[in-house]
Amino acid sequence: MSIRTEKVAEEIKHQMASILSRDLAELKLGLVTVTRVKISRDLKNAKIYLSFIGNKEPAEICIEKVSNRKKQIRMHLGSKIHLRFVPELDFYFDDTIEYASRIDELIKEIHKDDDVKQGE
Numbered sequence: 356m357s358i359r360t361e362k363v364a365e366e367i368k369h370q371m372a373s374i375l376s377r378d379l380a381e382l383k384l385g386l387v388t389v390t391r392v393k394i395s396r397d398l399k400n401a402k403i404y405l406s407f408i409g410n411k412e413p414a415e416i417c418i419e420k421v422s423n424r425k426k427q428i429r430m431h432l433g434s435k436i437h438l439r440f441v442p443e444l445d446f447y448f449d450d451t452i453e454y455a456s457r458i459d460e461l462i463k464e465i466h467k468d469d470d471v472k473q474g475e
Contacts (some may be wrong), residue, residue, distance in 0.1 A: 357396070364392040366436055367401055374431045375405075375421070382420050385410030390449040394442060401442040404449035414448040421446050 368389050375387045384407040393402040407417050421428070423446055433441040 360394050360396060360398065363398055364394045364401070364438075367394065367403070367432065367442070368392040368430055370435045371403055371428075373435075374428055375457070378431050379421070382424070383410075383474070384417050384420065387417075387421075390451065398438060399440055399442055400445070402445050402447060404447050406449045406452055408452075414450070418446050418448050424471060 368391070369394070372387075375384070375389070385467045388406040388408070389403060390406050391404040393404075394400070405418065405421065407414055410417060425446075429441050429444060432444075437444055
């Protein structure tokens with residue numbers, strides 16, 4: 356990625372966090388974190404990765420709720436960033452936090468067995 360695309364991606368990430376927490380609070384998604392934004396070289400497409408904490412609904416339903424508001428989100432984003440074109444937005448669930456948590460659990464389980472063997 357070029358420096359410009361990185362800066363645009365970072366600005367979109369910052370603005371998306373604001374939009375999701377303020378303007379779309381009625382969706383009741385819990386704590387929504389924009390974990391990553393990948394933007395195409397021509398700045399016309401953006402992949403936005405979201406994480407949800409404190410929500411009882413499956414992540415797929417949360418992503419669907421956000422995707423259904425794509426037009427509204429683009430409108431808010433267009434008023435906050437100054438680009439010739441507001442990129443098309445695609446939303447994805449980022450399971451990195453859950454994956455890291457699962458790995459941590461597995462490591463603790465492995466070391467638990469080590470502690471039992473040392474105690475013998």
